[in-house]
Amino acid sequence: MRWQGQQLGATDAAALPGLERLDGLVRSVTTPEFAGVTFHEVMAKSALNHVPGASAMPFDWTVNPYRGCTHACTYCFARGTHEYLDLDAGHDFDSQIVVKINVGEVLQRELRRGSWQRDPVALGTNTDPYQRAEGRYRLMPGIISALTESGTSFSVLTKGTLIRRDLPLLKEAATRVDVTIATSIAVFDERLQHSVEPGTPTAAARLETVRAATEAGFGVTVFMMPILPHLTDSIPMIDDALRRVKDAGARNVVFGALHLRPGVKPWFFEWLEREHPELVSSYRGLYPGAAAMAPKAYRQWLARRMRPLVRAHGLDARAEDDGPPRGPVSGLAARAAIRKTGPPVGATAADRLF
């Protein structure tokens, strides 16, 4: 394997402008396995992120081993966070990936402090911890072990199929702490999925992952979000998606309409203009100016459409607008749904959760 990079403390001539703002940069590397992607390996000073108390975020602690995400979802709410590095929220977010190579050890140290109250921790609430890079860096086993050893319950939310690698470890963890697994599957049509989430595994592969996690003993929640107006909200599409989710063994679904926060909107509209120009004026009407959320009338219409279908398939469902369910961990993954497509306008404190 040919890795290009440099040593600790050296300046990377190939690094993009702004990476001098990346504390603890060890080296920047490329590899033929990940064409077009640069990994910026950093020594993190901290692993646990505390969500500010005043934030609208419905969980208190997160761990994010990666910054940026090769899953490259066009609608990804986290895109704007790359701008803090002077990288852009579009292609750079998809291809300039910050990797906290020491996250497991740092987390272990933090969890051993006497002051740690063992509050539940949410994984996958900002960028995906099982994106492709995890196959190479294997950061999640260390994170899972540290949380388990400290008696800290946790939830994992992912679009990645790599989580299957860690199911034995997660199963073992679940004998000692509460572990919640959720999978996000927004687009079931393969052509559309490939277009709007070009780096993600197919819906079929993610459903197989749901099946594997279910067979391992987990009650899996599927996040059917974001639902894209005029693209994934027809009755036949929703009906087919719910049937497949049920067949895979999922227990619950959480659904919600697309959010387009300011850092995301230009990139999403660029995609829409290229791929579905006929929908641009309709989306401008649904998301005018700085509006991040679909209008309440649309969200209510969507809920009225979803609920009977959900019942018909024998699933439990929550709409994003229902708010978080009660309970310390059982609700964590579902509560994370609010984070995955973005909080209400103005609640942006968690942008800096890294």
Ligand code: SF4
């Ligand atoms: S929505 Fe999730 S999986 Fe998609 S790019 Fe963003 S962090 Fe990655």
